[in-house]
Amino acid sequence: MNPTPVTLNDAERQPCEIWTRVMGYHRPMSSFNIGKKGEFHERRFFVERSAGQAPARQAV
Template structure:
């Protein structure tokens, strides 16, 4: 097996928009359908691990997919 380190590049015309969904109040909803206030809340969210909730870990933004 050989590994290839080639970068795949797409033209803008070959790309498609990605729809982001999130869970709010037990329901999954597309972020696009949020009002301006809820979109702002979504952008300010921080994810945490169980340890950080107990004060033993760090807060990680990357777990939210951003």
């Protein structure tokens, strides 16, 4: 079974609004000033380890 590719005309498309958490509440990125937009694009994602996976500390 070969899926048929979906093609849309520009008139059929709609923008996808991105929301993100800033200063404790969620806001659409379209309302950000240029500085906040830059900060958003510089973000790095990470996965925090659980307490059971933390490396053992060495005695001093």
